Amino acid sequence: EAGVVQSPRYKIIEKKQPVAFWCNPISGHNTLYWYRQNLGQGPELLIRYENEEAVDDSQLPKDRFSAERLKGVDSTLKIQPAELGDSAVYLCASSLNKVGRLANYEQYFGPGTRLTVT
Amino acid sequence: TQLLEQSPQFLSIQEGENLTVYCNSSSVFSSLQWYRQEPGEGPVLLVTVVTGGEVKKLKRLTFQFGDARKDSSLHITAAQPGDTGLYLCAGALPSSYKLIFGSGTRLLVRP
Structure with missing residues (x-):
């Protein structure tokens, strides 16, 4: 079974430029997460999707960040x-969350995209 | 703000030694997970503990969830160079799908 796929793996851009990251979750996983991981820190959630609906985007800086998950499968973060x-490193994760199983929703992470802004 | 504190932040040991990593919080979690992350890769799930006091073993790794479900520990017996990596604990908030990650323990096992 293929894991979570992310691209690109590395991106270097100048400040004020736009950038986009792409994620393909594990087949069948209904929940998709975008995290940001700063150097020496654990991942911090940016946004969570249940199918195509963004159900938690409270930590997403909406003035410059946007995300979409069309058709409830692939997702892009811009x-x-x-x-x-x-x-930072931008990580995508997916999980299969079942109603009533709140205590067991294990997340599977992709390799991440390392973004350097100069 | 929920906070998971991991200790120690860094650990450098000789192959064959034992070690314990701690994950502590003032918050109660419905479950707690341990991940290992290697450079250039995403975190890989090692184990999920759900019940207070639960102990799980994965070969030389032993995971324990505190009785009050606020803390956890990871013990590695006879560490090997292949155990080198960043160990992250993550707590699941009750009635939520949100995971709160600790800042990690960076382990180096020297041959």
Whole structure:
């Protein structure tokens, strides 16, 4: 079974430029997450999708970040314009969440996209 | 703000030694997960513990969930260089699908 696929793996851009990341979750997984991981830190949730609906985007900086998950499968995360502080690893994860099983929703992560803003 | 604190932040040991990593919070979690992350890769799930006091073993790794479901520990017996990596604990908030990650423990096992 293929894991979570992300692209690109690395991206270097100048500040004020736009950038987009793409994620293909594990087949059949209904829930998709985007995280940001700063150097030396654990991942921090940006947005969570249940199928095609964004159900938790409270940590997404909406002035410059946007995300979409058309058809409830692949997802893209966009930053426009990028700032120096956006340099981080952007991780996508997916899980199969079943109603009534709140205590067991294991997330599977992709390899991440390392973004460097210069 | 819920916070998961991991200790130690860094650990460098000789092959064959034992070690314990701790994950502590003032919040109660419905479950807690441990991940290992290698450079350039995403975190890989090692185990999920759900019940207070639960102990799970994965070969040389032993995971324990605190009785009050606020803390957890990871013990590695006879560490090997292949155990090197960043160990992350993540707590699941009750009635939520949200995971709160600790800042990680970076382990280096020297041959």
